[in-house]
Amino acid sequence: MGDVAESRFAVPSNGGAAAAAPLDLDDRLGALVARESLIQVILDRTADSIVRFDRDLRYDYVNDPTLSTLGRPIQDWIGQRQVELGYDPAVAAEREERLRQVFRTGVEAVYEDEFTVGVEQRWYETKLFPQRDATGEVAHVIVVARNITDRKRVEADLVRAAHHDPLTGLANRIALIAEIDRAIADGRRTAACMAVLLIDLDHFKLINDALGHTVGDEVLVEAADRLQGCVREGDLVARHGGDEFVIVLHDVAGPEEPLQLARTIVDAFRHPLVHGATNLSTTASIGITVTDAADRTAHDLIREADTAMYVAKKEGRDTVALFDQSLHRAIDERLRLANDLRSALDRDELTMWFQPEIDLASGTMIATEALLRWHHPSGELYPAARFIDVATDTGLIVDIGTWALPVICRQAARWARHGVAVRFNLAARQLLDQDLLANLDAALAEAGGSPRLCVEITETALLQDIAIVRDNLAGLTERGVEIAIDDFGTGYASLTYLRRYHIDVIKIDRSFITAITTSERDRRLSAAIVALAHLLDMTVTAEGVETAEQAAVAASIGCASAQGYLYGPAVPPEQIEDLLQARH
16 A cells, blocks of 8 residues: 555646656655655554545545545545535535635635535535645645544434433523514514413422432333323423423414413323323313513513413313413412411411211211411411412422311310311322321320221312222221312312222212202212212212201201201301200
8 A cells, every 4th residue: 555656646737747866866756655655554544434526626636544444445526526426416516616715825724514414414624725836826625524424423422411411312401492482573573472381280299208319210201292282283292390281382363272282281180190090180281371571581471371381280180271460469468378378387377177068867966177278477367279279289288287187186186086087188188198007196195095086088189099098998997087089079080089989988078969959960960969879878968068958958858967058167166165065
């Protein structure tokens, strides 16, 4: 390879043979040959592709890596222009213009190029160097092309990582903000409306707490797939953080289009997720803002959609809410409640009131329901409905439940001698509490006696059919605590729960009882619920009874007991004590 006769440099076109060197120059000629041999070895052993062009833009040198990469012999190259080697004419013309520029200016050039080698797309960093002759003119241009495909792939991966969520593959918050900014700019230019939807998975923290973050991550990936299956091509779906997702819609005519999409998403999430033998359910609450974005920023729109989403949660979750300015006041109130509630336990502001439950046959009190009250620093007494959602969303419900157990057990122990049970509510998060049974045991031991207890749970609380829920419910039954389903008929798959769990009491929701005297359909439906419960050896309580007529109908269809304002609201425990003493 080092032999002069095998040189990769073409014979100069002027045809003039080099003059024979004087004999006393043999040593110098040998040195030149040795240097060319060294240069040839270096050129052929480098990883770079190196070629040289003459003034006619024809190849007059090609190194070995170029030949082996492209799989063509040297004779195919020397004296040929790029288009003659089969390069696309447009590509060849662009490259030759770069060569001409170097010949004209004598200035080096660098550019990056992508082209196909076999079946592989490769990137090359190409440098063009002028080579001057003895007169200083540019006689040749040497082109050195370095394969930078791996570097470009790493760069692409870094760009993708910077703009995509690594778990779900969706756009991340950075890409989301950029997309909203683009939509805002489009809206200012065309006066078109845009929409932002913020989707939050209901009760997702229950899955993380009960089954761990690995299962939680699987749920998030499935959620991302479901969202992408609902949107149009071109709509952006992003993971905003945690279990929140955002969808950006360009060019919408008005609220109806994003509302329809949101309803589709809500329906999609009503289908349970399957993890092994476990069915996991996580519905979606969605907030929407629709605007021409003339005076909005991306952060404004996300905040508005977030505000609407919290309204959707307050309305019972698994639903959609549309932003308007009045919602600002609602979210401000919610934030204030959350901040105040964090200190309520430390300030001893919480208390338990009790609402009587009456036996419809005898008219006597057989139970009370423990209902939380908050002596707010404002001086107002807040009912549970005003703050229980905030307690649930902030996780304070578990701490509140731990505080409440000893209070409830003490009252139940006092009233057991009167044959009165105490029913109390357990939130879904409390059913996932690993310490629930231990805390109950401690409270029972402190209270002493033989308290009669009944736990009330909603059908929603049973959506997570997982081991800790089953174990806690079984542990309650083993301790003699009855289990009641509250607000029966308003949740999902009620019959499934009746079959799967040991349920003692069904509490028919007040929405059925309210219409039981005016709607034959509601009366028959309520009667069917009672008949089913009796077949399964369960007793039935009518909730929300406000008139004697409602009580009479409830008794006629087989309800054993009733609760509602007809018999009195929730009152402090001292008043229950007075009622019990008065009947003896």
